[in-house]
């Protein structure tokens with residue numbers, strides 16, 4: 001019997017698998033497809049990302065350094081309100097490559113990572129979990145002390161464990177123009193109901209256009225309008241769900257959820273790579289597979305680590321829906337150099353932010 005069955009080899013699952021294996025636990029990870037594919041993510045991350053990957057992976061994953069964002073209340077030609085630092089705030093990275101690196105690190109730590117294996121059922125018993133897995137050689141049942149649902153926004157594990165859904169699932173769509181662009185700024189358009197559209201220069205990897213909105217907002221038509229407004233042409237498109245608003249409970253008797261399965265995302269951007277890996281570290285640190293009571297420690301630990309920023313992030317998102325005149329005044333007042341960390345809205349109240357504003 002394994003200590004942990006992890007479902008999903010995205011950033012959250014692989015990060016957890018690595019930590020649990022390093023702690024001496026027997027870990028198997030099932031990934032339904034090929035690790036990292038299909039792509040459904042911008043891979044726009046704060047520099048903290050580099051603390052989670054081996055140093056040697058930087059050059060392969062790095063695409064472009066971003067110094068800030070230019071906010072717009074209209075289309076491509078509308079007035080830009082820049083928010084920036086004098087040093088890079090974030091990087092555009094190769095997201096498929098990131099997943100592969102993280103899964104490789106988990107394997108090196110001793111986890112058994114099996115791609116091409118789809119988990120189709122999870123049953124919790126008093127002393128174990130029984131997980132049904134369909135692989136290239138047929139269907140098998142694997143037993144473990146605990147199951148970890150790191151299987152993304154539409155988590156099957158969440159359903160099987162009877163855990164509540166996230167508050168919202170937004171529909172995100174991306175497309176890529178292959179023309180290289182190494183500019184310093186992403187463009188953010190507050191033209192989408194309750195969210196935004198974006199343009200990310202990705203260096204030699206081209207330019208990414210994207211947006212996210214509630215289902216029913218005719219996302220494909222809005223995406224076409226964005227791309228044509230920039231006079232661009234995209235040759236690859238993809239889409240995915242973005243969960244917002246973690247449920248009250250992400251643990252059951254012998255199971256826990258991680259990453260998008262638990263909606264551990266930034267409500268004001270939908271970004272979840274760093275939050276999911278932060279929660280994975282909380283789980284690997286606190287959960288003893290032989291002692292289900294430690295699942296409560298994980299609930300506390302990840303909410304302590306991320307809860308405040310998620311709550312503040314939800315408030316930041318509300319500004320996307322303010323009346324235009326108020327948005328115009330707010331953006332005019334606050335644009336310029338900033339000291340904010342892109343993953344931590346709580347840094348809006350930091351000394352660094354105060355210094356940046358006073359120094360303008």
Ligand SMILES: Cc1cc2nc3c(=O)[nH]c(=O)nc-3n(C[C@H](O)[C@H](O)[C@H](O)COP(=O)(O)OP(=O)(O)OC[C@H]3O[C@@H](n4cnc5c(N)ncnc54)[C@H](O)[C@@H]3O)c2cc1C
Nearest residue numbers: 008010011012032042044119152172240259260271272273
């Ligand atoms: C359009 C878009 C743009 C985004 N841009 C950013 C960004 O720039 N920065 C950022 O930080 N975040 C971004 N995100 C969010 C980010 O992609 C997610 O937060 C992140 O991928 C969550 O990681 P995860 O490991 O929890 O889940 P995932 O990365 O979704 O991994 C889950 C894995 O589980 C596997 N799986 C699912 N079901 C099963 C099953 N039954 N059996 C076996 N395996 C299964 C899947 O194949 C997948 O590999 C974006 C999301 C979207 C949709």
